[in-house]
Amino acid sequence: MNGESAGVATPVLRIRDLSLSFESGSRLSRAVRDLSLELPRGAITCLAGESGCGKSLTCKAVMRLTPENARLSGEILFEGRDLLAISEKELRKIRGAAIGMIFQEPMTSLNPVMKVGPQVAEPLRLHWKASKEEAKARVLELFRQAGIPSPEIRYNDYPHQLSGGLRQRAMIAMALACKPRLLLADEPTTALDATIQGQILRLLVEERDISGMAVLLVTHDLGVVADVGDFVGVMYAGVLVERASTKALFAKPLHPYTQGLIASSPGRASRTLSRLPTIQGTVPPLGQTPPGCPFQPRCSQALPVCSREFPPREILGDREVVCWLYAR
Numbered sequence: 566m567n568g569e570s571a572g573v574a575t576p577v578l579r580i581r582d583l584s585l586s587f588e589s590g591s592r593l594s595r596a597v598r599d600l601s602l603e604l605p606r607g608a609i610t611c612l613a614g615e616s617g618c619g620k621s622l623t624c625k626a627v628m629r630l631t632p633e634n635a636r637l638s639g640e641i642l643f644e645g646r647d648l649l650a651i652s653e654k655e656l657r658k659i660r661g662a663a664i665g666m667i668f669q670e671p672m673t674s675l676n677p678v679m680k681v682g683p684q685v686a687e688p689l690r691l692h693w694k695a696s697k698e699e700a701k702a703r704v705l706e707l708f709r710q711a712g713i714p715s716p717e718i719r720y721n722d723y724p725h726q727l728s729g730g731l732r733q734r735a736m737i738a739m740a741l742a743c744k745p746r747l748l749l750a751d752e753p754t755t756a757l758d759a760t761i762q763g764q765i766l767r768l769l770v771e772e773r774d775i776s777g778m779a780v781l782l783v784t785h786d787l788g789v790v791a792d793v794g795d796f797v798g799v800m801y802a803g804v805l806v807e808r809a810s811t812k813a814l815f816a817k818p819l820h821p822y823t824q825g826l827i828a829s830s831p832g833r834a835s836r837t838l839s840r841l842p843t844i845q846g847t848v849p850p851l852g853q854t855p856p857g858c859p860f861q862p863r864c865s866q867a868l869p870v871c872s873r874e875f876p877p878r879e880i881l882g883d884r885e886v887v888c889w890l891y892a893r
């Protein structure tokens with residue numbers, strides 16, 4: 566099925582009421598709670614929030630690559646098919662083909678004892694049934710597109726022979742090999758220095774422009790969101806607390822958590838790092854989320870109801886916020 570119907574742009578991915586819980590003994594702890602998000606074609610949608618908010622688990626849930634003790638519910642519709650309902654065999658045909666993935670830990674994602682070129686060629690051999698020669702030709706083309714110098718030499722290098730930036734480019738080449746219609750990129754630039762980070766992000770933007778793929782870009786860095794994001798979802802303690810276009814979010818953040826994140830983001834205004842305000846407190850560990858609004862213990866605008874009842878999800882034009890301040 567194509568992403569368009571009757572002139573109306575259908576999202577490439579539609580996540581509906583996704584919940585993810587971990588079982589430990591007789592207890593269930595919710596790491597992702599009733600998350601709904603749509604990824605349009607040709608757009609970069611960022612998922613932001615502090616460490617431990619559930620960004621990676623959301624990303625992994627899309628590919629059903631969650632830990633064994635995780636329980637998933639809801640719907641994850643990729644071009645109309647529910648990825649949570651299809652067989653593992655069907656899913657294997659989609660992973661690495663129609664959906665490309667770049668993981669948070671690039672060093673551990675490449676096999677250290679296998680040459681980089683043949684590794685990047687694997688999805689082409691598997692999904693496109695490409696011959697060795699055809700796959701190699703495509704990998705060399707991908708390496709060139711990804712800005713990897715001397716592709717023929719790099720093809721036969723082992724991962725440890727490449728710098729962090731080149732390894733990440735190779736990962737991106739592998740994720741893009743089969744021309745995915747959706748790319749899941751979990752913190753693809755976190756481990757890299759600022760110059761390389763900029764180059765890698767530009768590469769993602771270029772690829773998005775060329776192919777029109779939808780991108781889910783996980784990042785804790787609001788500077789990255791501002792630079793490349795078209796849309797953004799902010800997560801806190803497993804809850805998508807705000808969703809908006811990037812422009813609208815930075816012009817007027819609605820949720821107190823988003824306001825705190827933006828105020829404490831380096832690079833905003835002319836503040837120096839040492840004078841940046843911070844949000845008091847920390848994200849609650851899994852299973853220790855307070856009753857009511859999960860952000861309530863850290864929120865300077867909390868109302869009496871906030872410690873008692875979970876806030877409603879309000880739709881305000883084309884954005885959404887989960888906070889009692891906007892309840893109607």
Ligand SMILES: Nc1ncnc2c1ncn2[C@@H]1O[C@H](COP(=O)(O)OP(=O)(O)OP(=O)(O)O)[C@@H](O)[C@H]1O
Pocket residue numbers: 587596614615616617618619620621622623632669785850851
């Ligand atoms: N296998 C697991 N078993 C139990 N809890 C887990 C497991 N994996 C993740 N968690 C917990 O789920 C929560 C969300 O984890 P997740 O990795 O999605 O966070 P994140 O937002 O990606 O953080 P970071 O920015 O550090 O990558 C965390 O509290 C984490 O400790």
Ligand code: SF4
Pocket residue numbers: 820821822858859860861862864865866867868871876887888889890
């Ligand atoms: S619901 Fe209440 S505690 Fe939660 S963010 Fe809004 S005002 Fe703050």
Ligand SMILES: [Mg+2]
Pocket residue numbers: 620621622669751
């Ligand atoms: Mg993560």
